[in-house]
Amino acid sequence: MDNIGIFLQIMFWGLYAGCIYILLATGLNLIFGVMKIVNFAHGEFLMIGAYITATVFLLTGINPYVILLLSMLALVGIGAVIERLCFRPILGTGKLNEIFLSIGLIYIFQNGAAMIWGDAWQSVKSPYDGITVPVGSLNVPVDYIIIIAFTAAILIALFLFLKKTRIGMEMRATSQNRKGAKLIGINVERIDIISFGIGCALAAAAGTLWVVSGQVFNPYMGSIPAVKAFAIIILGGLGSIPGAIIGGLLMGIAENSAAYYLGGIWKDAISFIILIIVLVIRPTGLFGEKGE
């Protein structure tokens, strides 16, 4: 393989990793943009989404890409319950409460998942396992093409939802000015619950794509992706959906490039090096605005 071939392959793995990050970070940013809450348990929604998909797939044999929709719907429900019963009561009472509440949720979800599914590493094989397709000079697994296509489709659907539907416009309005949204008659509590549910559904989509790509998963899998998702939304700009998309992509490519050119131990560190550099140059992040 020549140098250009290797470079393209690294970019492709970065793009795939970026898809998982984009979905996770977009959901996190959607929730932060509307509710301005810090939810460190967001990675646990990825984990639950992964387990729902794997469990339904192993029990029924239904195509996991179809189960993705079921997993997202389930997480809309779980997210709505968590928002209504946990985050809403403490909304506006200080960031410390949000942080400790979400840390508590991490333990609840992790231990709950360990009780239900056990805490050993698991993996499942996609129905398309082993099938590859030529992409330029590369020969890539068809699952990765589907993962990239699904991510793009979900993001386009989200974009259209936010731009074209009444609820989407209300979400944007609430994100821009919560008090103003209230004054013009928007039920911001309803918008909160919808935003939280959609954010969790995006995490579930990330979890499902994680599973179908053949990566191993266990109840503790969400912690590191959640930390990276936070880094991505800070990098891209708090509350900015385009920022989360660009940040996720940048992070995926940077991590894989660093692992190749600098060594595996730099894979996680590079994300935070980039974050520090961006924050020093532009404290609001790539797409953030002052005051967010």
Next chain:
Amino acid sequence: MKYQVLFIAALLLVAALIAGCTQQAATQQTTSAPQGVIKVGVIVSQTGPASNVGNNMWQSAQVAADKINANGGVTLKDGSKAQIKLIVGDDESTQAGGQKAATKLITDDKVDILVGGYSSAVTSAYEQTIAEYKVPYIVTGASSPIITHRTDIDTSYIFHHCPTTDTYGQYTTAFIDQVLRSAIAKKSGFAADRPLRLALLYQDTAFGKGVQTAVNNTITKDKLNIQLVSQQSFKMGESDFRTPLTAIKAANPDAVYLAAFPNEGAPIITQARRDIGLNTIFLNVENNDNSQFYKDLGQYGEGAIIESRFSPYTAPAGAVADGQSGYKQAYFTRFGTYPDMMGASTYEGVFIAAKAIGNAGTTDKATVRQALVNLKMPQVIEAMKDQTISFSPDFRESNFDLWMEQLAYNATIGETRPAIVWPDNLKTTDFTLPSWYTAGSA
């Protein structure tokens, strides 16, 4: 609002109960021991990334204790019989968790002896506590030589009952030189003196670096005809290995030696063969001889090599076959699955603890330590040098007979199964290169 507060309180209570479940399991056997009971603390990873191996170790310890107790227990100096009572400590697969587990077992549960330890990084983190309280500890999983070689603390109470990374690193490198290199040269029509192009992919921990050091040192010291063409590392717990594997493929290796845990090894080989098209021989460290590893690998394990001393699915002909079979059957009867490599040495660890206390005739820790120093007991289920378990006078390490297994795919069960291919006195079949194997090129 009142209901919300009540709900959150209930949620926290549920969390506390759930979180306490593991702890409950750990403490339910810790009621004050009656006379005639030997308390053996077993430090394993019941939770966290290493829990699959950890639970196997804990269950194996239980099978061993059952057998010892069923045979009357341990005879002490005064002629009385004592039963083995196991108390588990969960190291949570973390250094902090290991420290907590060791401290609790020693100070709260007041165990007489300790067995277990899987991750070298975790185990080395609480060795200071062992040194401070001077409790005999038979380490059955952590394979870094630093466990008993380090000089910054007193390790005299620590006994190493598993091969170190030095030992199996040297052993695997010798196999590569003596068997793999000639097989590749023969299949590919290379000159007999062509160096074998070896790549290393290792976990960036004491364990992985230990293997890396052993391979490098063995090649240099023994002047082996092996060229290391790529050395890549990854962080413990990583699940995406495509980039380091791309780097390895670019180096055109003849074979790849992995220093990884089973939850890493199986995805590495799967991603290498499925996603990267790296159709080569993967050599694995012994901790991967684990039923979950075979399950996760599926057809991608075909042709891979595992350095081993106990397998859930094969055994060498000869003296240890019956012992291994009995242990596997007892384990299967109790837990419905088969034990793994780390379980086997932990099973033996409990027997060693019982034998040392029996020889000492007391649970006095200094006397038990001396009994371990002087120990010479027949091998239990793993093949030992001279068929005897004893600890070396310098670093208190036991000396195993190792072997290499090659995996063959069984389409009926959808998994690979191992067969011993080296050394000659233990092998059940010959090593063969798979038809799809592609040798590297300069």
